[in-house]
Amino acid sequence: MRATVMYGAGDVRVETVPDPSIVEPTDAIVRSVRACICGSDLHPYHSLQQLPQGATMGHELIGVVEEVGSAVTKVAKGDFVIVPFAFSDNTCPICQEGFHTACLHGGFFGPGVGGLQAELARVPQADGTLVKVPDLGDADDATLASLLALSDVYLTGYHAAHMADVQPGQIVTVIGDGAVGLSAVLAAKRRGAEQIILMGRHESRTDLGREWGATDVVAERGDEGVAKVVELTGGLGAHAVLEAVGHMPAYQQAYGVVRPGGIISRVGVPQYEEAPVGFGSLFAKNARLAGGPAPVRAYLEEAVAQVVAGELAPGKVFDRTIGIEDVPDGYQAMDDREALKVMIAF
Amino acid sequence: MRATVMYGAGDVRVETVPDPSIVEPTDAIVRSVRACICGSDLHPYHSLQQLPQGATMGHELIGVVEEVGSAVTKVAKGDFVIVPFAFSDNTCPICQEGFHTACLHGGFFGPGVGGLQAELARVPQADGTLVKVPDLGDADDATLASLLALSDVYLTGYHAAHMADVQPGQIVTVIGDGAVGLSAVLAAKRRGAEQIILMGRHESRTDLGREWGATDVVAERGDEGVAKVVELTGGLGAHAVLEAVGHMPAYQQAYGVVRPGGIISRVGVPQYEEAPVGFGSLFAKNARLAGGPAPVRAYLEEAVAQVVAGELAPGKVFDRTIGIEDVPDGYQAMDDREALKVMIAF
Numbered sequence: 001m002r003a004t005v006m007y008g009a010g011d012v013r014v015e016t017v018p019d020p021s022i023v024e025p026t027d028a029i030v031r032s033v034r035a036c037i038c039g040s041d042l043h044p045y046h047s048l049q050q051l052p053q054g055a056t057m058g059h060e061l062i063g064v065v066e067e068v069g070s071a072v073t074k075v076a077k078g079d080f081v082i083v084p085f086a087f088s089d090n091t092c093p094i095c096q097e098g099f100h101t102a103c104l105h106g107g108f109f110g111p112g113v114g115g116l117q118a119e120l121a122r123v124p125q126a127d128g129t130l131v132k133v134p135d136l137g138d139a140d141d142a143t144l145a146s147l148l149a150l151s152d153v154y155l156t157g158y159h160a161a162h163m164a165d166v167q168p169g170q171i172v173t174v175i176g177d178g179a180v181g182l183s184a185v186l187a188a189k190r191r192g193a194e195q196i197i198l199m200g201r202h203e204s205r206t207d208l209g210r211e212w213g214a215t216d217v218v219a220e221r222g223d224e225g226v227a228k229v230v231e232l233t234g235g236l237g238a239h240a241v242l243e244a245v246g247h248m249p250a251y252q253q254a255y256g257v258v259r260p261g262g263i264i265s266r267v268g269v270p271q272y273e274e275a276p277v278g279f280g281s282l283f284a285k286n287a288r289l290a291g292g293p294a295p296v297r298a299y300l301e302e303a304v305a306q307v308v309a310g311e312l313a314p315g316k317v318f319d320r321t322i323g324i325e326d327v328p329d330g331y332q333a334m335d336d337r338e339a340l341k342v343m344i345a346f
Numbered sequence: 347m348r349a350t351v352m353y354g355a356g357d358v359r360v361e362t363v364p365d366p367s368i369v370e371p372t373d374a375i376v377r378s379v380r381a382c383i384c385g386s387d388l389h390p391y392h393s394l395q396q397l398p399q400g401a402t403m404g405h406e407l408i409g410v411v412e413e414v415g416s417a418v419t420k421v422a423k424g425d426f427v428i429v430p431f432a433f434s435d436n437t438c439p440i441c442q443e444g445f446h447t448a449c450l451h452g453g454f455f456g457p458g459v460g461g462l463q464a465e466l467a468r469v470p471q472a473d474g475t476l477v478k479v480p481d482l483g484d485a486d487d488a489t490l491a492s493l494l495a496l497s498d499v500y501l502t503g504y505h506a507a508h509m510a511d512v513q514p515g516q517i518v519t520v521i522g523d524g525a526v527g528l529s530a531v532l533a534a535k536r537r538g539a540e541q542i543i544l545m546g547r548h549e550s551r552t553d554l555g556r557e558w559g560a561t562d563v564v565a566e567r568g569d570e571g572v573a574k575v576v577e578l579t580g581g582l583g584a585h586a587v588l589e590a591v592g593h594m595p596a597y598q599q600a601y602g603v604v605r606p607g608g609i610i611s612r613v614g615v616p617q618y619e620e621a622p623v624g625f626g627s628l629f630a631k632n633a634r635l636a637g638g639p640a641p642v643r644a645y646l647e648e649a650v651a652q653v654v655a656g657e658l659a660p661g662k663v664f665d666r667t668i669g670i671e672d673v674p675d676g677y678q679a680m681d682d683r684e685a686l687k688v689m690i691a692f
Contacts, residue, residue: 093582094582094605094606094607097606097607098607099606099607099631099632101606101632102606102607102630102631102632163632163634236439236440259440260440260443260445260447260448261440261443261444261445261448266629269625269629270623270624270625270629272624273622273623273624273625273626273627274620274621274622274623274624275620275621275623275624276619276620277616277619277620277621277623277635278616278618278619278620278621279615279616279619280619281619282635282638283612283615283616283637283638283639284448284638284639285445285448285638286445286447286448286509286636286637286638286639286641287638288509288634288635288636289623289628289634289635289636290632290634290635291629291632292628292629292630292631292632292633293629293630293632295632
């Protein structure tokens with residue numbers, strides 16, 4: 001099959017590799033219908049050291065089950081499924097508590113298991129991981145895009161709002177106008193936030209943010225951006241801050257704009273290990289810190305039903321569709337900010 | 347009046363100072379019945395630089411209202427009241443959201459307003475700050491001790507459990523066997539925690555911890571302590587970690603023992619500003635960080651009613667009672683760990 005392999009910063013290739021096969025009796029093989037490129041794929045695209053054996057890429061996929069292992073009972077050949085970006089058994093104590101990305105028998109797609117920017121995928125823990133899409137019928141492109149968005153990007157934005165416990169009537173600040181930040185705006189709006197301040201400076205993106213519920217857009221960054229948000233919130237700050245970037249300046253903005261007792265919820269993978277959390281940043285004002293890799297699986301059944309019912313359409317984050325052979329160009333377009341998020345159609 | 351003043355590390359004196367008087371029409375003057383020394387008073391006792399003018403000490407008090415300003419309507423001369431360690435108007439948006447220690451018109455006792463290890467106290471924002479004790483009658487010493495414990499220590503432990511959202515059946519780890527840590531054990535037990543692991547090594551203290559609900563005591567610290575707690579929790583870690591120390595090793599233990607999706611709730615004032623919060627500490631496992639100065643006022647009416655009804659008796663943290671002239675010895679006894687917490691009777 002054709003698959004995406006990265007050999008170093010900026011060096012993405014599409015190559016012919018062996019088809020995946022059932023390794024464990026709990027595996028399934030899924031034939032790709034739509035996959036995509038993630039903002040987080042740009043981190044290795046910027047910084048991956050030369051890697052002679054290459055790293056197989058991609059972790060977002062919808063497709064059709066082609067084969068299942070002998071222990072798989074909940075999905076079968078021909079089922080149309082969502083593949084969340086982490087696999088999990090959906091039964092261990094941690095999954096039962098809703099944190100599937102830390103499943104005791106789970107893991108992530110990529111080197112080892114195999115990446116999902118490829119024609120076929122091996123999915124471990126298939127019974128726990130895969131969620132069938134019922135009554136798909138002849139889904140149009142927009143529906144497929146929205147279903148694909150549930151494998152990571154939208155439900156990562158949703159996770160930010162969920163962990164911040166966004167309540168009706170609250171003031172929410174979203175930091176970052178990438179596809180996850182915009183998804184966080186949509187999720188906060190759906191939870192009933194009254195004021196949603198989007199911190200971002202790319203007009204084509206913040207326009208989608210406004211369409212999805214942002215009431216204010218703040219282009220300023222740093223102290224200037226913090227002052228602007230504080231002013232917009234009557235001097236009190238935001239109840240919830242959804243941080244969808246992962247760099248230290250975004251974290252600093254987050255604790256600058258959070259109100260006493262408020263919650264900072266991070267879903268941008270932190271590109272730092274240490275950060276201010278003492279009296280001067282979080283402690284004095286009882287500000288809370290939450291977030292992590294989204295346990296997409298926990299939210300998937302409900303979100304699939306909303307997409308199929310036409311209530312939820314997060315697929316608008318995809319503004320370009322390519323074929324598998326054009327994946328290297330897709331990385332370049334996202335890195336150049338010519339594309340917000342690139343979908344791969346098979 | 348006689349009052350406690352600190353002039354530098356280890357230099358605590360009881361001196362005659364002018365009686366406080368009404369400054370703002372919202373003030374009240376309270377005559378002390380019981381006050382005490384806080385574990386947090388030991389931080390300046392260790393490290394305060396020479397201070398020629400001295401720093402007035404103390405922030406925990408129960409007493410009788412002696413005089414009120416012209417704008418005070420909710421308390422009157424003769425009322426028996428609890429003075430929470432922070433004053434607040436109890437009406438601003440932040441107070442209404444339950445975070446009185448960040449009240450827009452509030453502040454802390456000590457230099458400026460005056461400390462509470464003294465015969466009389468000026469209490470700003472008296473209507474918002476003071477909580478009357480109804481039906482006190484001829485309260486015995488134990489009841490007075492328990493009421494005093496509500497001004498800070500017990501409700502600080504309670505705040506830790508509250509912000510960690512401790513639920514019935516959960517596993518809780520409490521770090522620190524000081525008076526706040528033991529209070530956190532009691533609060534976790536009252537919220538229905540099933541397993542309460544107390545990390546501490548002072549047997550006389552951990553004995554009170556066991557009496558209050560600790561099911562396990564772990565004397566080990568660092569990696570060894572973390573490994574012990576993880577083992578005691580079936581390899582999963584604790585749902586809630588109540589951190590009542592404030593030093594970096596305690597924080598490191600906290601993120602070591604918290605389970606995926608769990609909450610670290612800090613009430614020990616952090617003696618650090620930066621700490622690990624990235625992928626390797628909090629983020630990968632969706633661990634959350636909460637806590638700060640306890641908004642005692644938010645919890646006070648309910649707790650007073652529980653003490654008066656005899657359901658709650660946190661006063662056992664006081665294991666020594668002294669008069670005002672002996673306060674310097676009280677600091678020394680707490681610093682030497684000869685006393686857990688020292689009460690001052692007037």
